[in-house]
Every structure is written in structure tokens, then in C-alpha cells.
Amino acid sequence: MILSQQAKIPVRVTGVERVTPSIKTFTFEREDSAPLPSFSGGSHIVVEMRGGERTYRNPYSLMSPPEDYPSAYQISVRCDDQGRGGAQYMHERVREGDEMTISGPANLFPLTVTAPRHVLIAGGIGITPFLAQLHELRQRGLAYELHYQYRDAEGAAFRDRLAARFGDQTRFYESGRDQYVDPTAILADQPLGTHAYVCGPAGLTQAVHEAAAELGWPARNVHSEEFAAPPPGKPFKVVLERSQREVEVPANASALEAIEEAGIQPSCSCRGGSCGQCEQTVLEGDIDHNDHFLSDEAKARNSSMMICVSRARSDRVVLDL
Amino acid sequence: MGNEASVAVPEVKPVETFRDDFTFANSPKAIRRFPFPFTEDSYMYSVNIEPHNGGPAGSPYAPAFDIDEHYLSEVEERRKVLAEDPSRCTVLEHMMPAQWDTLELLMESLSTDYPDYFVLTRDGDQWTWENRLLGIKDTFTFGDPDTLPYEPFEYITRQVQGDFTLHDQRDNMLYMDGGMLTCQADWSLQFDLGMNFYEWHGPVPRAHEMGVFERALKYLLNLRVGEPVRRLNWTMTVHPRMDTSPENYHKWGIDRATVTPENVGDYAHLRVELQSLYRLPRSNAVLFSIRCYLISLNELVTIPKWAKRMHRVIKTLPEDLADYKGFIGYRPMVVDYLAPFDDGAELTPGAAPE
Ligand code: HEM
Secondary structure, eight states, X not given: OOTTOOSEEEEEEEEEEEEETXXXXXXXXXXXXXXXXXXXXXXXXXXXXXXXXXXXXXXXXXXXXXXXXXSEEEEEEEOOTTOOHHHHHHHHHOXXXXXXXXXXXXXXXXXXXXXXXXXXXXXXGGGHHHHHHHHHHHHHTOEEEEEEEESSGGGOTTHHHHHHHHGGGEEEEEGGGTOOOOHHHHHHTOOTTOEEEEESOHHHHHHHHHHHHHTTOOXXXXXXXXXXXXXXXXXXXXXETTTTEEEEEOTTSOHHHHHHHTTOOOOOSSSSSOSOXXXXXXXXXXXXXXXXXXXXXXXXXXXXXXXXXXXXXXXEEEEOO | OOOGGGSOOOOOOOOOOSSTTOOOOOXXXXXXXXXXXXXXXXXOOOOOOEEOOOOSTTSTTSSSSOOOTTHHHHHHHHHHHHHHOGGGEEEXXXXXXXXXXXXXXXXXXXXHHOTTTEEEEXXXXXXXXXXXXXXXXXXXXXXXXXXXXXXXXXXXXXXXXXXXXXXXXXXXXXXXXXXXXXXXXXXXXXXXXXXXXXXXXXXXXXXXXXXXXXXXXXXXXXXXXXXXXXXXXXXXEESSOSOBOGGGHHHHGGGGGXXXXXXXXXXXXXXXXXXEEEEOTTTOOEEEEEEEEEEEHHHHTTSHHHHHHHHHHHHHSOHHHHHHHTOTTTXXXXXXXXXXXXXXXXXXXXXXXX
């Protein structure tokens, strides 16, 4: 027997809570109330949303504590104007009692547990993976500090909970009142071997990486997680050389989604341009890269693409698939 | 996905030896279920990874961790190796959560696949583990190493066939941060400990240039909880010797020079590793299981299709692979021994005995 061989876990939504005007927290439990797989801090699941005009599959960080045999998983979803369809679906359509399908947990943002000290820097909804990691850091007895920046008190999801449980290791920044995380100041005084983790808007992530580099930190000591939303764009055609198929990618779907729709299942995992699993060799075509996996040089070479988030500039792309 | 019905209850033989007088042998049943690795008439490295999601009833692919007729012999051999060299089981300190993950995975899998032999009873964090084959019944507190006679990883892997290594995942890389290694094919835990995936694969010819390790690593970094994968690896060994470690090279290296055309059928063994890889849930570590199977050429040729295919594969294996695998010296004798069994007939695809 292979334990819990479940690429897909059927769950029921047992809680929907609005935590800020734009953020909702969803609780999932298994139908039969059996425990869900244990997971490590920083893990995400992929939530499948069916029944709309199309199926969405979006990755969300698990924010519930990584305890043994969790009876429930929790995620938080922010919905804003430019948010992708999935977030809108979660906010507008998902109700308590609904049945949904999720993937097992995977971790692309693990703690480097061999490090003596850990600096966590969150912006807005980027706080969610840290909610789980803080528990793990405490459990392992590792030294840590959290810096959490949000726009205003109303949008400060989980601030009170964090202040109560991890208060002495936490600093809050309200950007609406001109309080900003200063990555250089935060990283400058850290002992050798400290690892930093950042999750939030692209600007914050970049600022942390730059500050660390300037201070001479090794690149591998700085970690970030950023799931890209598959951006809409102009339609294009994908030619699958080995499968001898042609697939039209419409404006509002990703290449991966269109290929799946055509009945082919390429290997993939996070669906947010982070894990690298769906990389495909490009035989022909000009790629508009949107992932966080390929290096800048690899992107310039145009010889492969992450089909979950990247699109084509040319009308046609030929893949070795 | 396998289930209880598809995992046959193995008959377990009394203890045989993997050293000195080498009393180890395969029953006809064990021969038929041997994980013969060659599906084609030639062999080259590839990214041969597939989901570990069961297999034909009674085959070594059906259970998560295969227990067979050699169980007692292999557990005893492991005990002997550890008595001489306790460092064969070493786990770095930060891997304690991964140790508990391993104990849980093995206990759950074994008790589900072999309920007649292994029983796990859980009452909160009070666990009772019963191993009827070894006459063990221990109650301990899950999460508290002081309640077990060994650390959790050593405790459970002393009771399972095959070697195990534990890998922390950091900075998009896997590190060898622990293991139980008593039946390895000429590599050393003490040497590889702390190395990364590319470093410990350093000595392997061709595969780096072929991009095999780059693709394999990417696959493993994305391994998910509950979706294990497996692959087969193989080499040849003189005598049914489990412990072909560099540490004991002085005891077995010389064996290669003792192979003659008269004894090759008895001395030369095909050594196959059924390797499976699991993402561990709490630690995010990867558990690598290396389950080793040995079969002498005399035993192997009782399956006509295997005799023919083995002949073709060994005969055409590139020099550098035969050299790396350590049998280039006696390869001509293996080929000459197998040649009379091969009529050149076209073989059906796949590795099944027919
Ligand atoms: C964490 C997982 C793995 C571990 C711990 C591991 C470990 C090892 C070790 C210790 C060796 C012997 C190197 C030496 O000569 O010192 C080896 C050989 C090798 N490994 Fe891995 N390996 C792993 C995964 C893989 C995977 C996924 C592949 C997939 C292609 C692979 C392919 C090979 C090959 C082709 C060899 C050469 C074997 C031979 O010709 O006998 N390994 N591995």
C-alpha cells in the first residue's frame, strides 16, 4: 500500500471568514473528518475551482499551524481589482458547506533549519506562509523576528493574533502612515549565517534581495516566494511537436490550462511560475516570460518556458511536448 | 494504489548469511518475483523515475516497503554490521523531525501492508509497535526519543530490509543529512554525509553530461507528500554479499579476482536496487529507500527470457559503465556463461518473466 496516494483531496469548506475588507480566510476539512496530511511551514496547496466559465487552479499558502495530523487546513485569499479570476471566484462563490478539491501540500518556501537565526519580512497578504512558519520556528527553538508591513489598521490581517502570540519578536509597519520596512536596517545587524525570508509585493521582495546583496549576504541566505498569476494576454497557438497537436490559447487562459483542456496532462505542480516542474522546451517562438523560476539569462535564451504563467509574443509557439 | 489484498504475505526463511559461508539463496518463488531491471536488450542511464503507486500482486512493487523471505537474514546482517561499525547509522541533529516522519511512515506502511506481522496501535502520542517477526513489542511516546531504545530512525530501520538515506531540502538542493547504510553498493555514508545531490553523484560517468541528474533533481525537489516515486538501479556483486562498502573493501575487493569460468554462475550476482523516494510531511525532508535484491546467474537463468536479455545487456554495456559498476574484469566470463542460453530470438518488451 502506498500511503495517502492522493494527488487530489476532496474537502468541505467548513469556514469562511472575512478578516479584512479584502481578505477572506477559508477552512477546509475532509469529508470523512479524517486528518489531512501533516505539512511543514511554508507549504502551499493548489485549490481547484470548478463550475465557473472555466476551471481555476490556484496555489495558496497554508497558514494554519503545522501540527501533527491537522484536522483542517486554512488559507487566506485577497481579492482586488486586478486579482486573477480564481481569487474572485473564492470571494464571490465559495460558501460554507461547499465541496471542493485541493492538492496535497508541497513546500517551495521551506525554512533553512540549519540556520541559527531567521528574519521574516511580510507585506500584506504575504503574511500567510509566515503564520505557519512562526509555529515551526518556535517549536524547533530557533531564533527569529518578524517584520510585517500593511497599508492601514483595517487591512492588517492577523495583526492582533501575531501580537498576542509572537509579540516580542514582531514589528509592525503601517505604510499608510509612512511606516516602511527598511530592509537594509533590518539585515545590517544580523549575525553571520542568518537567513531572511520575504513574501509580499514584488517591490518589497526586490528591495530585500538588493539590500542583502549590497550587505554582502550570500544569495542563498535570502528566500522569497511569489506565485505569479497567469496574466491574460493576446491569444496564440501552441503546436505540440511530439503529441502532433495544435492548441489555441485564449486571452484569459494560460497555455497549461488550454493544453489540459485539450485532454493532455503535462507535468506541473505549483501553477504559479515558482516550482519549475512545467518547464517545456521551446522549439520555435518568442516567449513573454512571467515566471520566477528561470534565470534572466535563460529567459533571454528563449529555449524554454513555464507554460503555467508565460505566454507568447509570436502568434505561434512550438513546444517539444 | 496498492491495497492489502495485492500484497502477498511472505513466508520468511530462517536466518541465512551474506558473509563467510554465504548460505543465502533464493527460493523459486523469490526468483520469479525478482525485480529484473532490463526491459530492453541494451542499457543506458536515463531519468527512469515513475510513480511508486503499487504493482502486480505479490511483486516487490505492490507494497510501499517490500518484506520478503530474506527478512530475518537481512535484519541479522544489519545487526552484525552495526555491531562492528555503529557509524553506519548517522543522522545530523537538525533531522530529528525527519526521523519521526520516517518512523511514522514505515510503521504505518508496514502495519497496513503486513497486518499479520506488524501492528501499530496509537493512543494519542502513546504508540505501541509490535513486530511479530522479531518478537518486539514496545510502547513509546511519539516525539520523545528517550522513550525508545535507539533514536527513532535507527530504531525503525533496524527492523526493515534495505538501506535508507535522509535528505534535507535547502536552497533548491537536497543534502545527504543522514542514513542507515549496511548493504550499499560501494559508497560510503561517512564520505557522502552533508554532500549535495550533484556532489554525491560525482563519481557516476556520463549521467552528468547527459543532464540526467539535473532533471532528476528538479523532479525530486517537487516531490509531494503522499506521491512517492521509484526507480531501479543495478550492478553486479561477487557472492551474495550485502555489505560491499568502501569501509570493508579489504574484505570483498579481492573476490572479483576469484571468479572463474567454472564458478561464475554461482559467484556472480545481479544486484538490483528498488529505490523509492518519499516526501516527509513535517520535516519537508526526502526519504530515499534503497531495497537491495541479489540473484546468482545460476538462479537467473532459470527464467529463459531473463537469461537472454541479461546476456545482451552485459555484452553491449559500454566500457565506462562496466568499469564504474566494478565488473569489467570478469565481464567476459559472465557473457560466456550466458551465451549458450541466448538463441537470439526476439524478446517481448518489458521485464516480466513471461
Ligand atoms: C535522494 C536521492 C538519491 C540518492 C541518495 C542517490 C545516491 C546515489 C549514490 C550514493 C550513488 C553512488 C555514487 C558513487 O559511485 O559514489 C548513486 C548512483 C547513481 N544514481 Fe543516485 N541517488 C539518488 C537519486 C537518484 C535519481 C532520482 C536518479 C535518477 C536518474 C539517480 C541516478 C543515479 C545513477 C544513474 C547512478 C549510477 C548507478 C550505477 O551505474 O550503478 N539517482 N546514487
